[in-house]
Amino acid sequence: MTILITLGPLLIALFMGYWINIKVFTPQRVAKGLEQLVYLILGLIGFSLGALDNLAEKLLIAGYQAVVFFVLISVLSLSGLYLSGLRFGGTHASRLGQGPSDTKTNALMDAVKTIAWVIGGVVVGLLTKDWLTGIDELVTGLLYVLLFLVGCQLRQGNHRLRKLLLNAQGAIIALVTITTTLLAGWLGSLILGLSWNQGLAVVSGFGWYSLSGILITGLGNPVLGTTAFLLDLGREILALSLIPFLARLNSHMSVGYSGATAMDFTLPMLGKFHGAQIVPVCIASGFIMSILVPVLIPLFMRV
Helix, strand or coil: CHHHHHHHHHHHHHHHHHHCCCCCCCHHHHHHHHHHHHHHHHHHHHHHHHCCCCHHHHHHHHHHHHHHHHHHHHHHHHHHHHHHHHHHCCCCCCCCCCCCHHHHHHHHHHHHHHHHHHHHHHHHHHHHCCCCCCHHHHHHHHHHHHHHHHHHHHHHCCCCHHHHHCCHHHHHHHHHHHHHHHHHHHHHHHHHCCCHHHHHHHHCCCCCHHHHHHHHHHCCCHHHHHHHHHHHHHHHHHHHHHHHHHHHHCHHHHHHHHHHHHHCCCHHHHHHHHCHHHHHHHHHHHHHHHHHHHHHHHHHHCC
């Protein structure tokens, strides 16, 4: 029952955004609203961290946990995706060379802005933790708005669930990535002394750092939320850097390691090195993982 109480409202918010077409929510307004809302929530996450006792110790713990999970995910996912690419016909890069410099620059700037908002929140939390209250409830409320806007964006991108799930290559890549990532989460929980469900929750962002850390923090664990945030942020940045090299091996590795971001952030880079034929595969794989993030994280956090 606890799982349903937690998961139900989140899914309702997501699917309301997907099913209900509100004309004033244009694609431009939704994209802008998402960007601003994500930064606001990340600032509030930073505040929650800053308000914790023994902050330095807990940040060290989160960073160490993120590194352990990161290494395990990289090794297991890339190995599994390499084998699936050999077995199920992953394609090789259609052109070689370096990726678009503007994409890499944008990735760096986004990472800097994201970290700046979190650090700003930490500073405010340190200075005002004794008289500002109700932050956790505010994060939870904003989380519902965030998922509603995510649903709007999925609908506006004309992403049809049935069509995407029927893309064989995309579904295989998503299945292998999800399986190996969850295996890494379970092994990481054993190494770090976490419960198995905490380990699975941390890795279930599949690279979607702007949602995974927010979800876990909103569900009552800011330290674990920080671990997820650092893990997925690092994964997105590394994926962008590795795509030119992974694409030379097979498309399963480059698309799968990009995780949920294959349908948006890393899509231009994937298209550059694999050609236009990879776009449906990227969208299918990324969509499957994206739709599972707000399902798996609350599910594992409340087991």
